[in-house]
Amino acid sequence: MTDYLATGNLPDDYRQLAASVADFARTVVAPVSAEHDAQHSFPYEVVAGMAEMGLFGLPFPEEYGGMGGDYFALCLAIEELAKVDQSVAITLEAGVSLGAMPIHRFGTDAQKGEWLPALTSGRQLAAFGLTEPGAGSDAGGTRTRAVLDGDHWVIDGSKQFITNSGTDITALITVTAVTGVGPDGGKEISTIVVPAQTPGLTVEPAYDKVGWKASDTHPLTLTDVHVPEANLLGERGRGYANFLRILDEGRIAIAALAVGAAQGCVDASVAYATQREAFGRPIAANQGIAFKIARMEARAHVARTAYYDAAALLLAGKPFKKQASIAKLVASEAAMDNARDATQIHGGYGFMNDYPVARHYRDSKILEIGEGTSEVQLMLIARTLGL
Known part of the structure; x- marks a missing residue:
């Protein structure tokens, strides 16, 4: 890519993608942005249009329903959307880079096969449950805990400022949780996939935000949440x-x-x-x-x-x-x-x-x-x- 960084002359496939998303932003997103912003409503019809274009699958391989593109293609699409509506752009950004990407990067073949096709198609969204009331910039301050009980994880804790966590098409939230003590005596933090409809997972009322009003953002409460041991994402203790x-x-x-x-x-x-x-x-x-x-x-x-x-x-x-x-x-x-x-x-x-x-x-x-x-x-x- 460095050969055209200095000139700004993107290859045709990138330019065509950017132009296509720019047209979509101008003709589909822009006309409804003010209304969704004023009503604090999630733009399901816009998200469906982005899904039809394949935007949620841009950086993922075709074997999982993706477009076989790369991360730069995703960035170009996000840039064009953000010119007219940041709420729509962050919905795509969080749904892909924070929601689906952890499954792609760290999931087992079984986890990828189960979750990625729906996420890359845009039919469903995933969320990234990292931030907590006492653990924002200091993510190592995680207090949510997960205890292995037989063949299930039992999770208790809370998360806040979680994007795409409460929509009608939210499929899962990947959460960080303390699962034990690490070799250095500190917290062993792991990541666990929690399906959206799991009993004990409560999506609290949406925030009244200054901006990004059409983006879906909620605090989450996890009380005695049971998920299979196989929902561990990546190696235990490598979650952070x-x-x-x-x-x-x-x-x-x-x-x-x-x-x-x-x-x-x-x-x-x-x-x-x-x-x-x-x-x-x-x-x-x-x-x-x-x-x-x-x-x-x-x-x-x-x-x-x-x-x-x-x-x-x-x-x-x-x-x-x-x-x-x-x-x-x-x-x-x-x-x-x-x-x-x-x-x-x-x-x-x-x-x-x-x-x-x-x-x-x-x-x-x-x-x-x-x-x-x-x-x-x-x-x-x-x-x-x-x-």
Whole structure:
């Protein structure tokens, strides 16, 4: 991929995918975004359309119903969706990189055969149950426990801020849980697949969020939840390490989402500034406005280059942790800064929910928090420098 990183000339298959998703975002997603945002309703009809396009199967092999593509293809699709609706984009991102990907990366052949076909088709969604009330950035502070009783795991605990966990098509939640004591005397953390309808799993009422209002997000309570021993995902005691790998990959996808949001703000600002007149001329003729939009475009371009770079390393099988953190950091900041500038350019209209930039302004802040805060990214980058 590095041969076209510098030029920006993507191969035809990538360009065609991006163009197809862009058209879908413009004609299907955009017309219903404001309504779903206002009603806090999950866009089932949009998700069904994405499923029909094969977006949920992009990075998975065809033997499990996937499209046989790669992680970069997924990122391109997420970027195009995020230009018009971050809630839709995060539904795809979480459903694939956090929901289905752990099954693909760490599941047994039996687990892959059981779960992946429905997930890659988009008929069902999976969720990633990591964060807890006392374990956010400090994921090692996990308190949820799983005890092996005969041939079943018995799980008790709680999770919070879990995306795609309460929809009508949610099939499973993969949860981290303390399953014993590790060799170093610390917590042995494992990952276990909990089917959505398992007795004892309670999906609590949805959050009233500042943004991403059409995205499904719930706290979860697990009380005496029994699942088969075979639902252990990956090696016992490797759950924390495995989810760190999933988060590293996910940061590239979140960066792509943030780039889409940043570019969406640029596109909306260009359209508005060339049409809106003040003092007898378009406001785009004012250097203060033109320069502000130019800086927004520069932010989006730099952030896009950063996530392309991280994705190239991932696909090449090379270390990418630092580059993923850099991409996530600069892209989320670009999205937030561009949303702020776009709102300012739109003036009073930018404060009205009728305009997409208002949603971007509310939606973008979580990009600096979710899947590792900006402070966590700085910590990870600093560690690679020996600091």
